[in-house]
Amino acid sequence: MNHDVKQSNSKADQGLSHRPMTGNEALARGAWEAGVKVGSAYPGTPSTEIMENLSGYSSKDLAAQWATNEKVACDVAIGASFAGVRAVTSMKHVGLNVASDALMSVTYIGVNGGLVLIVCDDPGIHSSQNEQDSRMFAKLAMVPCLEPSDAQEALDFTKLAFNLSEQFDTPVMVRSTTRLSHTRSIVQLSERAEVPSKGFVNNPSKNVMMPNNARIRHPKLIEREQNLADYFESSDINKWEKGRKDIGIITLATSYAYVKETIPDASVLKLGVSYPLPGKLITEFCQSVDRVLVIEELEPVVENDIKVMGIAVEGKKFFPRVGEFSPEIIRQSLEDAGVLENRNLAPGHDQRPTPRPPVLCAGCPHTSGYMAIRALDGRVMGDIGCYTLAAVEPLRSIDTCVSMGSSIGNAIGVAKAGMNTKPIIATIGDSTFLHAGIPALIDAVYNNVDITVILLDNHITAMTGGQNHAATGKTLRGDETHRIDFEKLISAVGVEWIRRTDSYDIASMYQTFREATEYKGVSVVISDRPCVLDPVKVKGPSLTVISENCVACQSCMNLGCPALSWSDEWYDGHHKVKIDASACIGCTLCAQICPADSIRPLETQTH
Amino acid sequence: MSKPTVKDQASTPKVTNVLIVGVGGQGVIMVSKVLALMCQKNGYQVKQSEVHGMAKRGGSVFSHVRFGEQVWSPTIPAGEADVLLSLEWAEGLRWLNYLEPTHGTFITDTQHIVPPFACLNRKRGAVRGYSTETPAQIVAEVANGLALDATSMASELGNPRASNTVLLGTLSTTLNFPVEQWLDVITEFVPPKTVEINRQAFLQGRKWSEQAKSEIITDTVVSPLSAVYTEHAANDDFELRLTKEWCKGCDICVKMCPERCLGLDAEQRVELRDPGRCTGCRLCEWLCPDFAIDVIKPAPQRKSA
Numbered sequence: 001m002n003h004d005v006k007q008s009n010s011k012a013d014q015g016l017s018h019r020p021m022t023g024n025e026a027l028a029r030g031a032w033e034a035g036v037k038v039g040s041a042y043p044g045t046p047s048t049e050i051m052e053n054l055s056g057y058s059s060k061d062l063a064a065q066w067a068t069n070e071k072v073a074c075d076v077a078i079g080a081s082f083a084g085v086r087a088v089t090s091m092k093h094v095g096l097n098v099a100s101d102a103l104m105s106v107t108y109i110g111v112n113g114g115l116v117l118i119v120c121d122d123p124g125i126h127s128s129q130n131e132q133d134s135r136m137f138a139k140l141a142m143v144p145c146l147e148p149s150d151a152q153e154a155l156d157f158t159k160l161a162f163n164l165s166e167q168f169d170t171p172v173m174v175r176s177t178t179r180l181s182h183t184r185s186i187v188q189l190s191e192r193a194e195v196p197s198k199g200f201v202n203n204p205s206k207n208v209m210m211p212n213n214a215r216i217r218h219p220k221l222i223e224r225e226q227n228l229a230d231y232f233e234s235s236d237i238n239k240w241e242k243g244r245k246d247i248g249i250i251t252l253a254t255s256y257a258y259v260k261e262t263i264p265d266a267s268v269l270k271l272g273v274s275y276p277l278p279g280k281l282i283t284e285f286c287q288s289v290d291r292v293l294v295i296e297e298l299e300p301v302v303e304n305d306i307k308v309m310g311i312a313v314e315g316k317k318f319f320p321r322v323g324e325f326s327p328e329i330i331r332q333s334l335e336d337a338g339v340l341e342n343r344n345l346a347p348g349h350d351q352r353p354t355p356r357p358p359v360l361c362a363g364c365p366h367t368s369g370y371m372a373i374r375a376l377d378g379r380v381m382g383d384i385g386c387y388t389l390a391a392v393e394p395l396r397s398i399d400t401c402v403s404m405g406s407s408i409g410n411a412i413g414v415a416k417a418g419m420n421t422k423p424i425i426a427t428i429g430d431s432t433f434l435h436a437g438i439p440a441l442i443d444a445v446y447n448n449v450d451i452t453v454i455l456l457d458n459h460i461t462a463m464t465g466g467q468n469h470a471a472t473g474k475t476l477r478g479d480e481t482h483r484i485d486f487e488k489l490i491s492a493v494g495v496e497w498i499r500r501t502d503s504y505d506i507a508s509m510y511q512t513f514r515e516a517t518e519y520k521g522v523s524v525v526i527s528d529r530p531c532v533l534d535p536v537k538v539k540g541p542s543l544t545v546i547s548e549n550c551v552a553c554q555s556c557m558n559l560g561c562p563a564l565s566w567s568d569e570w571y572d573g574h575h576k577v578k579i580d581a582s583a584c585i586g587c588t589l590c591a592q593i594c595p596a597d598s599i600r601p602l603e604t605q606t607h
Numbered sequence: 608m609s610k611p612t613v614k615d616q617a618s619t620p621k622v623t624n625v626l627i628v629g630v631g632g633q634g635v636i637m638v639s640k641v642l643a644l645m646c647q648k649n650g651y652q653v654k655q656s657e658v659h660g661m662a663k664r665g666g667s668v669f670s671h672v673r674f675g676e677q678v679w680s681p682t683i684p685a686g687e688a689d690v691l692l693s694l695e696w697a698e699g700l701r702w703l704n705y706l707e708p709t710h711g712t713f714i715t716d717t718q719h720i721v722p723p724f725a726c727l728n729r730k731r732g733a734v735r736g737y738s739t740e741t742p743a744q745i746v747a748e749v750a751n752g753l754a755l756d757a758t759s760m761a762s763e764l765g766n767p768r769a770s771n772t773v774l775l776g777t778l779s780t781t782l783n784f785p786v787e788q789w790l791d792v793i794t795e796f797v798p799p800k801t802v803e804i805n806r807q808a809f810l811q812g813r814k815w816s817e818q819a820k821s822e823i824i825t826d827t828v829v830s831p832l833s834a835v836y837t838e839h840a841a842n843d844d845f846e847l848r849l850t851k852e853w854c855k856g857c858d859i860c861v862k863m864c865p866e867r868c869l870g871l872d873a874e875q876r877v878e879l880r881d882p883g884r885c886t887g888c889r890l891c892e893w894l895c896p897d898f899a900i901d902v903i904k905p906a907p908q909r910k911s912a
Contacts, residue, residue, distance in 0.1 A: 393724075
């Protein structure tokens with residue numbers, strides 16, 4: 001990723017005016033061109049690359065940094081706006097839940113320097129725990145929500161968002177989706193506009209949200225909503241494309257591309273904004289055609305608002321409320337709506353899928369922890385990260401997974417509910433622990449529960465592709481910084497039983513976990529090994545299976561290691577095992593659990 | 608601000624669809640970036656769409672590349688891929704329904720990357736949960752099929768990772784872009800140390816497909832799976848014999864049983880709680896320090912091939 005960032009900026013420096021960019025690269029470019037001075041985010045697919053790309057621009061132009069969580073990121077951006085400069089925060093949809101507390105108040109305050117939130121939804125749940133529609137949050141917060149449909153618009157709308165923010169005294173949300181964020185198309189670039197700082201403006205009645213002040217601000221939000229709606233009536237981010245009179249389609253974001261692909265001759269009103277809506281423009285459009293369909297991914301946000309205006313439109317009656325749209329789905333729904341004829345396509349080829357779900361990497365330090373945990377037979381509360389993959393076969397040792405940092409709080413609840421036949425265990429990664437685990441750990445100590453927290457410390461934010469955090473000792477730009485010491489931190493909140501173990505020593509892991517679960521009170525085990533992919537790719541000497549000794553017990557296969565698979569030899573009706581030397585990193589976990597001692601280092605096998 | 612733009616509809620001209628698929632880490636994204644840049648250099652509008660996030664963790668990866676005078680949707684509709692380029696055998700079969708049935712070209716590496724998930728069945732005589740189709744079967748089924756052992760070809764050149772460039776060479780014969788330009792773009796994308804090997808790999812892939820078009824394609828890989836299956840599937844009868852007097856209740860078998868079908872009884876001695884789940888894997892027998900567990904199986908019935 002870093003390679004890409006560097007490459008993209010060097011090209012930009014060469015004065016290339018057009019170049020292919022992903023939606024995320026374009027969103028970052030838009031913020032940079034708009035003269036943004038401070039950017040802060042917590043990584044989360046599909047939004048991660050926005051802040052990574054922003055950090056590819058010079059530190060003389062802007063500060064770009066990883067925050068502990070999305071609320072902190074949002075507060076950092078709000079602070080920069082108070083100080084009079086343009087600021088941006090980016091997050092995935094569920095990150096907005098975390099940031100929403102700040103958003104709901106800052107919308108009353110408004111802005112000094114332009115304040116933009118870039119929120120990436122994940123329709124289809126490619127890499128998330130839900131597919132909530134963030135546009136509902138924009139409505140709840142009464143902040144305008146711009147919806148680009150391609151990379152060019154991602155750049156243009158982001159720039160516009162900063163102008164609108166300052167013009168209307170409001171935070172502005174730019175909403176992307178996985179498809180937009182991760183699609184590359186040609187983008188026209190411009191220079192950066194330097195926007196001078198406005199300085200901090202002393203205005204407590206506006207900047208301090210307490211009841212008396214907030215009561216005065218609320219009517220101003222309603223006024224602002226109307227002013228924005230009036231503005232969008234004539235804004236060129238909405239496009240009216242005249243076509244067939246019998247069918248009109250109101251659409252936005254990537255759905256627009258699918259509409260153009262599927263029914264190119266329809267009349268189309270492509271909205272660039274989903275809240276607040278330009279009512280007159282929509283009314284005029286609806287009057288110009290016989291029938292109107294609203295096509296939007298996920299929830300009927302725009303559709304319902306148009307219905308409230310008293311206009312008869314159809315939408316979710318035909319188009320799904322779940323999952324990601326595609327040209328096929330739009331086509332099928334248009335057929336269901338009687339707008340398109342049924343295409344009698346020749347039958348295509350059959351799909352013959354071999355199941356290939358994502359798995360923990362060869363040598364992943366999380367593996368041994370879950371092998372030890374399943375032997376303990378505990379009640380295990382999981383969390384968000386690569387290790388959520390331990391919920392499925394063959395590790396199958398996580399009972400729950402809710403949201404960032406939930407594991408510890410969930411464990412407290414399970415313990416307080418009186419479940420004491422099994423040890424109660426919370427497993428949480430290092431970055432997730434910093435994000436939202438610390439308050440829950442304090443709660444566990446405060447409320448004196450009997451739980452074990454296993455901190456899976458792989459020294460990186462791994463799931464999103466290897467980002468630094470407060471315990472890696474490096475910033476987003478790679479500069480050295482203070483490194484959080486987990487033992488000191490955990491000890492400081494009052495945990496008295498803390499051990500650190502080597503994730504590659506499975507016997508020690510099991511022993512330590514057993515002692516931890518036998519301890520009455522809050523115990524914490526830090527399972528310690530760096531991720532095998534980031535920040536450096538780990539590769540040690542490979543192991544090999546001595547096939548004559550292998551008794552095909554499948555013990556090692558229970559690790560779920562992708563370097564292990566069945567060989568073509570058999571023992572007593574079961575497949576013997578082989579190791580792919582190019583994938584094996586030499587963690588030795590399989591050798592440690594092999595009951596026949598048939599896994600040895602490759603280089604010593606000279607015959 | 609100006610009034611909303613009003614423009615007339617234009618009909619959509621022909622778009623070429625290339626779907627590139629493989630396993631995380633194989634270079635699917637690199638291949639699609641090379642292709643996207645080629646399209647751009649030849650004056651086409653191009654959209655390239657991918658999904659990452661879980662990709663690094665050995666899962667399926669796919670990338671849609673669409674180019675033409677005007678491209679709308681970033682994704683290719685099912686059944687409309689002009690070319691399906693697969694860097695791994697089973698991944699190609701996963702996406703076969705995206706291939707245009709009457710003229711689509713299927714280009715695939717015949718090498719297998721067997722996921723651990725395909726090897727999880729602990730029962731006797733279990734088969735891998737992996738494709739058993741042969742390249743000849745599939746080539747006969749699609750309109751145009753090019754199945755080559757690109758990984759071996761790249762290994763012979765000195766780096767199996769260049770297999771994706773071999774496949775790019777094969778892809779290049781289906782598109783009208785100049786060879787020199789392909790080589791220039793590849794040079795731009797690969798690490799400097801591997802430029803020469805990638806150029807050779809590209810030319811090798813081109814050469815192979817030119818030959819393949821004039822000859823009948825023969826199978827390069829024969830599935831090793833089906834032949835041995837019947838021999839081992841013969842008999843699932845086995846018995847778990849527990850010598851309770853020898854058991855000291857150490858719990859090792861209970862904790863390590865992958866099916867979790869053992870337990871300790873009131874006297875802290877081993878018992879089989881869930882016989883239906885036992886696969887006879889013998890792990891408990893191997894691990895028991897007191898030889899208290901025997902898995903008794905009838906001898907497999909050997910069949911001559």
